[in-house]
Amino acid sequence: QVQLVESGGGLVQAGGSLRLSCAASGLTFTNYAMGWFRQAPGKEREFVAAITRSGSRTNYADSVKGRFAISRDNAKNTVSLQMNSLEPEDTAVYYCAANYRRNNLISVVAAVYEYWGQGTQVTVSS
Numbered sequence: 001q002v003q004l005v006e007s008g009g010g011l012v013q014a015g016g017s018l019r020l021s022c023a024a025s026g027l028t029f030t031n032y033a034m035g036w037f038r039q040a041p042g043k044e045r046e047f048v049a050a051i052t053r054s055g056s057r058t059n060y061a062d063s064v065k066g067r068f069a070i071s072r073d074n075a076k077n078t079v080s081l082q083m084n085s086l087e088p089e090d091t092a093v094y095y096c097a098a099n100y101r102r103n104n105l106i107s108v109v110a111a112v113y114e115y116w117g118q119g120t121q122v123t124v125s126s
Contacts, residue, residue, distance in 0.1 A: 002026040002115045004096045009120030012086055016124070020081040022096030022117055030054075033099045033106045034072055034079040035113060038092035038122075048094070049081060050106040059106055063089075086124045093119040 008020040020036070035050035049060045049070040058070050067086075072079040079096060097113035099106075107113070 002098070004098060004115055004117035006094065006096050006117045006120040009094060009122045011123045011125065014086060014088055014124055014126050016086050017082070017084045018086065018122060020083065020094055020096075020120060020122075022079045024077045024079070024096075024098060027098065027115070029077040030074050031100055032115075033101045034070075035097045035099065035106070035108075036070060036079075036081045036094060037097060037110055037113075038090075038094045039119075040092040043092075045095070045110050047108040047110065050108065051079065052104045052106050053101055054104055056104065057106065059108060061108075083122070086122075088124045088126045090122060091124050092122060094122050095119045 003025045005023045036048040037045050039045040051058045051070045055072045069082040096117040098115040099113045
């Protein structure tokens with residue numbers, strides 16, 4: 001079965017960095033656009049970043065542009081999220097997600113992503 005397993009979350013001070021990783025198995029990784037979403041307590045899940053199947057294009061939420069970078073390694077079936085200049089507002093559970101695509105497009109809509117990881121907690125202290 002398909003599994004997405006996130007790692008790399010933790011507690012960091014404001015201004016610090018973290019790198020999240022997501023290991024995918026049970027699917028043909030290059031057929032899937034990959035995304036990162038997050039959900040803070042009492043808030044809805046929101047889009048953070050996404051990357052096309054080939055890795056040629058990316059998309060970011062305005063709130064993280066210039067601070068976060070998504071990348072993928074199709075040889076290792078992994079997708080990563082480098083998070084720099086972290087702010088307390090970035091505190092949330094971060095989820096990796098996979099969206100089957102027949103084209104090289106990406107979506108910011110959580111509902112179109114078929115598979116999700118269990119999430120990893122990121123806490124940024126002020």
